[in-house]
Amino acid sequence: MTQNTVEKTSLSLLGLGAMGAALARTWLAAGHQLTVWNRTPGRATPLAAEGAKVADSAAEAVAANTLVVVCLLDDTSVEEALAGVDLTGRDLVNLTTGTPAQARDRAEWARRRGARYLDGGIMAVPPMIGVPEAGGYVFYSGSQDLFERHQETLAVPVGTEYVGQDAGFAALHDVALLSAMYGMFAGAAHAFALIRKEDIDPASFAPLLADWLVAMAPAVHRTAEQLRNGDYTQKVVSNLAMQVAGTPTFLSTAEQQGVSPELLRPYFALMRRRLAEGSGEEDLTGVIDLLIR
Template sequence: MRTTLIGMDTETAYETPVTLLGLGDMGTALARAWLAAGRPLTVWNRTPEKAGPLVEEGARVAATQAEAVASTDGPVILCLLDDASVDEVLDGVDLNGKDVVNLTTSTPAQARQRARWAEKRGARFLDGGIMAVPPMIGHPETGGYVLYSGDLALFERHRELLEVPAGAKFVGEDPGHAALHDIALLSAMTGMFAGITHAFALMDQEKDLDRSRFAALLAEWLGAMAGSAHGIAAQLASGDYTEGVTSNLAMMTAANDTFLVTAEDQSVDPRLLTPYMELMSRRVAQGHGDEGLAGMVSLLRIE
């Protein structure tokens, strides 16, 4: 956000100041992005020496967290170790009238509790989930972004500022939705990494295979299959789990034995695949072999 002061003969514009608490790898990357964009920045960290290089780039270092929060009328950005650290760092700090943006990793429940905590202390609150690693911050071409949820008016007020380090995506006024999206996306990524690990394990005994060439095929294939998420979403929305199905659960389950036999032949433990295969078999046994994958979502719900 740019603020303009209008005088009799001149018009002066200055960038909204930012306060950042926490200078780990991610916090430092955020700080450098705002400094590079010309944003006035005040920083605080438990170990002050981490702020040294940022001072040379234009940052102001506060002696205490209370001083940092009180130093500007801009948003207070939190990028700390965990949710408990937020309590420790801001214990006794006056937040009345402040805009607090929490980029500390948390659960959806913790984010909702933090929103209530901020409201009780007279602060406006926005929660964020960073979908990037530090080297991606400040480099929009890498595709990194931050998910935000909570106070929509607060998000719109600071959207320009928040888009400096990475893309900014608002995902709902429920304060827990940024954390929920964050964990859901990372869970999908974890499953993908499990599949990649299994795939390379299958190849590991074949010494004459080019791993780099296989990696290119693997990345291309996974990219092509990622679009299936849209079909699953459509089926979950409609309640018709057979909609648009080309390879149903019965067909896929029948092929699982081939995967398992190949793993045994290649001396590979199938443990990264078998839990998912067991869910598929259970759904087929329930009489849903004509469905796609969407119906298995219900098998993961804990009643």
């Protein structure tokens, strides 16, 4: 039997928002038999024209296939959609954005309902789905056996990255990376604000900013190494004392440019606190310890 004639896994998909619809179209284009359900039935109509089977209820969609992928608004939506639905023997893959605690609770909830469970954190936006070169992927955590059983199917729309047996780890990785993203966006917002009133073209400034952020990104590897071995003075490039001494320049520049320092002040405050409690020869890694409650 050739590769092109191998029967592909059939699956059900609950949730046809922008992400769900993108996932559905990719599986359909790859030749998978797909049953779909959405709370608003009209969203399924275009997919029916592309070959999807449309279920009248979540229960009908779940009953149609062993592999059931859920991509809904939030954890409450999952609870409501699957209330009273027989999950016995189903492989439930939950791609709904939630917290690590919600994922762990949902894994136990699925186990009590007779289902096997895999949680996912999507590191992509809808236009990246079905476009391998876009670099998107999904974190998966929970049953490794379940992940390996369905990895080929799950990898059709976007790449896969298994991060552990703990069902909460996918959500934790997802939120951790996105938190770093928002920190980067905050820094970029402050940078653009500083030049906003000047005769500086933002479009010309943007490549300089992007290149600088890329150049600084490898510092996370040094931070990780310091956290692992507990020595925050290892391979320090600019020590904490020197960086704290430089913070007034950033605050004064913001004031002179008429820019609020509210995005910088909290981090600078943590740097000063760490300097008071620790060693000036450290890297900035000690700030992380101050964030742990």
